[in-house]
Amino acid sequence: MTISATALPFRGLVRRVVHLSALLALAFNIGACARLSTVDSNALWKIVDIRCVPSQEATGTPGQCTVVNLDKRYAVLKDIFGRSQFLLMPTDRITGIESPLILAPDAMDYWSDAWDSRHYVQEAVKRDLPDDQLGLEINSEYRRSQNQLHIHIDCMRREISAALASHAHDTPGEWRWDTLNGERYRIMRVTSLSGADDPFRIVARDNPDPATMATQTILVTGAGPSADRDGWLIVNSGVDVDGGTGSAEALLDHACRIADGH
Numbered sequence: 001m002t003i004s005a006t007a008l009p010f011r012g013l014v015r016r017v018v019h020l021s022a023l024l025a026l027a028f029n030i031g032a033c034a035r036l037s038t039v040d041s042n043a044l045w046k047i048v049d050i051r052c053v054p055s056q057e058a059t060g061t062p063g064q065c066t067v068v069n070l071d072k073r074y075a076v077l078k079d080i081f082g083r084s085q086f087l088l089m090p091t092d093r094i095t096g097i098e099s100p101l102i103l104a105p106d107a108m109d110y111w112s113d114a115w116d117s118r119h120y121v122q123e124a125v126k127r128d129l130p131d132d133q134l135g136l137e138i139n140s141e142y143r144r145s146q147n148q149l150h151i152h153i154d155c156m157r158r159e160i161s162a163a164l165a166s167h168a169h170d171t172p173g174e175w176r177w178d179t180l181n182g183e184r185y186r187i188m189r190v191t192s193l194s195g196a197d198d199p200f201r202i203v204a205r206d207n208p209d210p211a212t213m214a215t216q217t218i219l220v221t222g223a224g225p226s227a228d229r230d231g232w233l234i235v236n237s238g239v240d241v242d243g244g245t246g247s248a249e250a251l252l253d254h255a256c257r258i259a260d261g262h
Contacts, residue, residue: 082254131222
């Protein structure tokens with residue numbers, strides 16, 4: 001087939017348009033992966049298993065994730081919802097709070113790793129925040145959209161931090177009941193997030209059956225401005241609690257208004 005000289009510029013334009021379309025499609029595909037959570041309950045697992053871990057293993061870069069720690073077997077991903085919300089997820093297939101794998105003798109310290117990852121929130125809002133204004137949260141099996149364990153890392157709601165201040169000096173290891181955001185929670189101050197003080201293990205002591213663990217939600221925040229000095233608060237509720245809930249995510253603020261003084 002003969003191509004006229006006048007057709008060459010047009011052909012070049014087509015190539016540029018096709019190239020641009022491909023780039024836009026790629027960008028859309030990357031952003032859309034997280035949005036799959038609304039239609040695909042395995043979307044987070046696919047992001048970690050197909051995109052992040054292989055990229056880290058092959059190139060030393062975390063791909064779509066913010067970080068992949070192959071030794072500690074977790075990945076951190078910026079959630080598309082919220083200004084500063086990040087998710088910590090195992091690189092192993094663990095469905096959620098109900099999984100016996102989180103209580104295995106060789107289970108990873110996901111809560112400690114999530115707490116150590118709170119600096120990503122502060123970098124997102126470009127401000128250092130005291131530890132009692134930062135929180136970690138996991139939903140129950142009945143209040144989540146994803147079937148890969150993920151711990152939310154974000155800012156606390158200012159009024160919730162203020163309400164929890166009354167527990168800053170609670171005796172460590174003892175539960176206290178309180179009402180937060182109109183729902184019932186029990187609260188325990190601890191001096192560590194690992195070993196016997198791992199929040200999963202503490203909540204599982206009263207909920208040894210995976211079926212009851214599946215109903216639980218857990219939030220962790222600093223008991224005071226410095227968790228190293230003041231300790232942490234474990235905030236727990238369940239769908240089977242009178243006035244309780246299977247999600248403590250409402251205690252977080254994905255707009256992180258507290259960073260703006262609001």
